[in-house]
Amino acid sequence: MKYPCRILRTGFDTAYFNMGLDEAVLESVASGSSLPTLRFYGWKPRAISLGYFQGIRDEIDVEACHEHGVDIVRRITGGGAVFHDAELTYSIVIPEGHPLAPPSILDSYGILCAGIIEGLKELGIVSEFSPINDIVSGGKKISGNAQTRKRGCLLQHGTVLISVDVDEMFTLLKVPKEKALGTMISDVKARVTSLSDILHSEIAFEDVAAAMQKGFAHSLNLDALEDSPTHEESAKAKGLAETKFSSEEWIFKR
């Protein structure tokens, strides 16, 4: 049996709108007004998203972000800080109780991350799930993922690195003090890879999105229906961007 799923390819937006649209889609799927939804998007301007439980000053050099023109947003999901530069982000929203959304967070990471692994295979890249929430290729992280459950729905979002400037990444992200000495910094940098690193060539955002869409559809057995966000979702996302995700109260809450 195939699972009906709406596909949204919403292009590039601000960090605040992107997080607003993920939440707005979650609400519309929860209310039953939209099908389970898989969305692909990018970030403009570049941004760092912070996990729900992370302390902003612990993890991010806020002043350096301002100097580099990098926005900062806090996610509604846990997990770690992510530098959204040359990468593809996806989000998937599924009602709890759906076969693709088992009660265990760990189990559902395994199921949903299979979509990315299959998408990477479309690009000729072998990768594997690395619990709790990463995907690695050749032992190096190429995708990080984060999940929450709200209003009876699962929301998981994550990234696939297209290319990465690790020096800039670690200028903006603070490496924990205990990792800052000696060789551990190099280890952290060496643990990250990207599509460009692996393929030794540039790859376009749209091509990565197409591969991931195929990968998710195949591995999750989706009956994919390409669509656009509803007027209500877009309006809700705009409102959340303005009142929640761009507010200092939300961003600096920890």
Added chain:
Amino acid sequence: MKIEAIGKPQGSKLLRISAKLSEPLGDASSIESISIRGDFFAVPEELFEAAESRLIGTKLANLATVFDSLMAEMHIQVVGISGFGLLSTLKRTIDEISMQDTANRL
């Protein structure tokens, strides 16, 4: 005494804890305030924040059990954090403080 602890115990994500503990520091210390940060997952997130405040008054010796019981009682699903992880992160910092105190006295 205010403590800033950071650690990645086995089975945990990176944990950062800011806590105020009653003195003298040890198993009998009570938690007077606590903020737990890191890249762990706890669902629902808002309930975790409520659970965090319910740790106030807990003796350090009971922290692991109380934390795990609270998560179960409040139906909070956690990944990458546990009572053991919290306790071992705090204890390591307390041990470092004790060693530093001893060294200062010598």
